[in-house]
Structure formats: structure tokens, C-alpha cells
Amino acid sequence: MTEEIRNTLTEEVKKLIAAPSACQEAKAACEKWLAAAGTADEEAATAILKKEVNADIMPIDGLIGFAGSDAGKALFGEERAAAILAHAKDIKEKGARFCDCPACSACAEIIGTLK
Incomplete structure (x- = not known):
């Protein structure tokens, strides 16, 4: 190396x-x-x-799936999960492949x- x-x-x-x-x-x-x-x-x-x-x-699709799930809402809380979901969808639309x-x-x- x-x-x-x-x-x-x-x-x-x-x-x-x-x-x-x-x-x-x-x-x-x-x-x-x-x-x-x-x-x-x-x-x-x-x-x-x-x-x-x-x-x-x-992977971005995994983040979208988790943030939008009941488990994601339980971990992050409803409001934070919704914000993470919106952000994940936004960055995916811009070409992101990963969180x-x-x-x-x-x-x-x-x-x-x-x-």
C-alpha cells in the first residue's frame, strides 16, 4: 500500500x-x-x-425502506423518520446510491x- x-x-x-x-x-x-x-x-x-x-x-433503497417502516419510526420517532425518508428520497433522486x-x-x- x-x-x-x-x-x-x-x-x-x-x-x-x-x-x-x-x-x-x-x-x-x-x-x-x-x-x-x-x-x-x-x-x-x-x-x-x-x-x-x-x-x-x-444502500439508499434500504434507508428509504427502513425510514418509512414501523421499525424506523420506532427508532427515530415519527418526525425524524419522516425527515430521514424525505432526505433519502431527495438524494436518491439526485443519484445517490448510498445513505x-x-x-x-x-x-x-x-x-x-x-x-
């Missing part, structure tokens, strides 16, 4: 760790990657990170960097 890619990943991994909507598994994979960056364990940690961010990024929350945005950047 080049130093430029490592630096970009480090920045995005830190964003994912800081994202309130990131799950604990993603944060753990990020912490492991940071600890392994630049070491002999980097390749294995990168594979784990890549698998985790691909599993965690929310744009901080966690999903960091996942998308990590995925793009690791291609």
Missing part, C-alpha cells in the same frame, strides 16, 4: 470511528486497521476493514480508496 493510500485510509477510518451511526463492529475493524497500518499485519487488517465497510454501508450519514460516507470513501 502506498503512503498516499494509507494516509487517505487513516483519515477516513478516523471519521468512521467518530461517526455516531457507526456500529461497534465497524469501529473495532477500524481500530485494528489503525494499529496494523504500516506493519506486517496491514494486509490482513485491510481485508477485514474492506469486508466490514462493504457490509455496513446502507449519506457520516458512517456511510466514510464507508464509501474507504471502499473507493481500496478499489
Whole structure:
């Protein structure tokens, strides 16, 4: 891995760790990657990170479905769920393929960097 890619990943991994909507598994994979960056364990940690961010990024249609569901309303509350649903539909109309929350945005950047 080049130093430029490592630096970009480090920045995005830190964003994912800081994202309130990131799950604990993603944060753990990020912490492991940071600890392994630049070491002999980097390749294995990168594979784990890549698998985790691909599993965690929310496709826009999944967000729309969840925000509009009873489970989404129970989690977010009626008003917040409606706002999330409207936002998700708006960004989908503009071409978004994924949720744009901080966690999903960091996942998308990590995925793009690791291609």
C-alpha cells in the first residue's frame, strides 16, 4: 500500500470511528486497521476493514425502506423518520446510491480508496 493510500485510509477510518451511526463492529475493524497500518499485519487488517465497510454501508433503497417502516419510526420517532425518508428520497433522486450519514460516507470513501 502506498503512503498516499494509507494516509487517505487513516483519515477516513478516523471519521468512521467518530461517526455516531457507526456500529461497534465497524469501529473495532477500524481500530485494528489503525494499529496494523504500516506493519506486517496491514494486509490482513485491510481485508477485514474492506469486508466490514462493504457490509455496513446502507444502500439508499434500504434507508428509504427502513425510514418509512414501523421499525424506523420506532427508532427515530415519527418526525425524524419522516425527515430521514424525505432526505433519502431527495438524494436518491439526485443519484445517490448510498445513505449519506457520516458512517456511510466514510464507508464509501474507504471502499473507493481500496478499489
